[in-house]
Amino acid sequence: MKKLNEDIKLNTFEKVYLLYGEENFLKYSYKKRLKQAIIGEDTMNFSSFEGKDIEFSDVKGIAETMPFFAERRLILIEDSGLFASASEQWADYMKDIPEGTYFIFVESNVDKRNKLYKRVGSIGYAVEMKRQSERDIKRWILSILKQKNLLITEEAMELFLSKNGDDMEQIYSELEKLTSYCIGSDGIYPMDVEAICSETTVNRIFEMIEAVSAGNEKKALDLYYDLLALKEPSMRILFLIARQFNQLMQVKDAVTAGKRKEELATAMKLRPFIAGKLMAQARAFTKEQLRQYVELCVDSEEAVKTGKLTDKLAVELVLVKIARR
Secondary structure (H helix, E strand, O other): OHHHHHHHHHOOOOOEEEEEOOOHHHHHHHHHHHHHHHHOOOOOOEEEEEOOOOOHHHHHHHHOOOOOOOOOEEEEEEOOOHHHOOOHHHHHHHOOOOOOEEEEEEEOOOOOOOHHHHHHHHHOEEEEOOOOOHHHHHHHHHHHHHHOOOOEOHHHHHHHHHHHOOOHHHHHHHHHHHHHHHOOOOOEOHHHHHHHOOOOHHHHHHHHHHHHHOOOHHHHHHHHHHHHHOOOOHHHHHHHHHHHHHHHHHHHHHHHOOOOHHHHHHHHOOOHHHHHHHHHHHOOOOHHHHHHHHHHHHHHHHHHHOOOOOHHHHHHHHHHHHHOO
């Protein structure tokens, strides 16, 4: 992404950019910045296409139209699927893009064997927007706080990340609320994070498993009803519970094999502090219990699909059965 920043800063651009990968926040951010840098607020020379039914002839017609009272024309194409399928026509055209016309492609998935992908790599710039490491996320957060003349304690940072995971869009949204709350103070402390930051569904699932492991049936059900109040579907909650227990099985195996927190984090693509929390949670269950709970979730899903249970009741029974084990 260093090159993208340099291109924007120097106002010198490749004819075509491809932004792809799973980190949507970064893709949106760089798409917006590139658009602003290339054509600013010019709407007459900007065209946007989205989806898998984009007609090549329509795009070509616009691309070959001279910019109207400007030096540049920009065409944005999103979620087209062109980089995961045969796109010979598009690939051939990319080497003949008219002077003054620029392309930005934004995609979730690409096949690096794809001819269009290779063409963009040779004549333009393709960059994968990956999930960021804990270190990079912390550095990014600190850079935002520096602009707002705010400091944050290490404990508050860890608490903030534990509540928000590694989704940059979620982090940015919660950070906006947190900094607004703390403007005028000398820093951000754990009590500020607790007061302002909501928890993601995944974190509530983690708390739910903590509650049932301690036999706290009421707390587990209260957390479940909170999620329902937030319009989270029961079957998605059941899926996340099953995934959590399956993840704890993997952690249990890794710990038995003698793996340390850092090794586990690398193997499972987790941040170290999350790996540590999972290791602590896994100690509350035996391997056989974890296997049984995964099977219980699968059986409950089947009961819902066959009409034996309602989805809401199915999750309630799973939580009660585990809490009363």
